[in-house]
Amino acid sequence: MAAKEPDIIRDKDQMRNWSRSMRSQGKTIGLVPTMGYLHEGHLSLIRQARTHSDVIVVSIYVNPGQFSPSEDLSTYPSDFHGDIQKLKAVPGGVDVVFNPHNLYDYGTNTSMPVSDGEGAKPVSCVEEKELGHATWVRVERLEKGMCGKSRPVFFRGVATVVTKLFNIVEPDVALLGKKDYQQWRIIQRMVRDLDFSVRVIGSEVVRENDGLAMSSRNVRLLPEERQKALSINKSLSSARFSAEKGHISCKELTYSVIQAINEAGGKVDYAEIVDQESLEPVEEIRSPVVFCVAAWFGTVRLIDNMEIKV
Secondary structure, three states: OOOOOOEEEOOHHHHHHHHHHHHHOOOOEEEEEEOOOOOHHHHHHHHHHHOOOOEEEEEEOOOHHHOOOOOOOOOOOOOHHHHHHHHHOOOOOOOEEEOOOOOOOOOOOOOOOOOOOOOOOOOOHHHHOOOOOOOOOOOHHHHOOOHHHHOOOHHHHHHHHHHHHHHHHOOOEEEEEOOOHHHHHHHHHHHHHOOOOOEEEEEOOOEOOOOOEOOHHHHHOOHHHHHHHHHHHHHHHHHHHHHHOOOOEHHHHHHHHHHHHHHHOOEEEEEEEEEOOOOOEOOEOOOOEEEEEEEEEOOEEEEEEEEEOO
């Protein structure tokens, strides 16, 4: 069977019209939102989406709204041609790749200068470039902890761009990876609170053969840094094993993970055990929790997590 060539759509109105045409034919639409540089984790989401919908849209868009000017937007890896080849190899293929140039371009010259000076709020790359975008979606309680502490514009940028994608693509189902656990829960809550008619499905973390969680950023790790980064999964697995054996003190489990990552040569951003739904920190594991970690290896920040049920 010949590989399926996806339609590539870059215009918002054309994307919306395609979706409405599919729906008029009684077809359900699945969306897999990505920032490109696809790996097996993304492809597993697409295969899963096939079981929940009739047609599949994969968005490829590196969202400037979730990066601050000091973060790695300019160095985020990209290989659009390679991505298309990978999508063609997926059984059943992909129907559309939505690859907009700039979702914050409204065809006007309106700009909004960024305030500076003492007390200035953190800004995203969208605001730094004065593109005139002024509306942000926030899931206030869930965005505060973990990644929200060190990346204050990140989750409002994610929630806003996903809202834009939902409004443009109009999917019935959206597939998100649970490696970005906090992000997945934030989008779930946003959909519930704002009454989007989209079912958000979280897919399990996909790992390399050596246990490293798949990420587009892994390509930027030096060989020795990649080896050191294995300490994240190893220490999380050890913590889960200890919890299942009755060691439920979160302080002790957290310390063991931080120590293991530090000894391997990483720098921990955070290591927290939180309730799976509220994302509130817990002191003892007596209900389903998730152990979330972010750590730096060289110039690369990696995140991972492990669900624990005792």
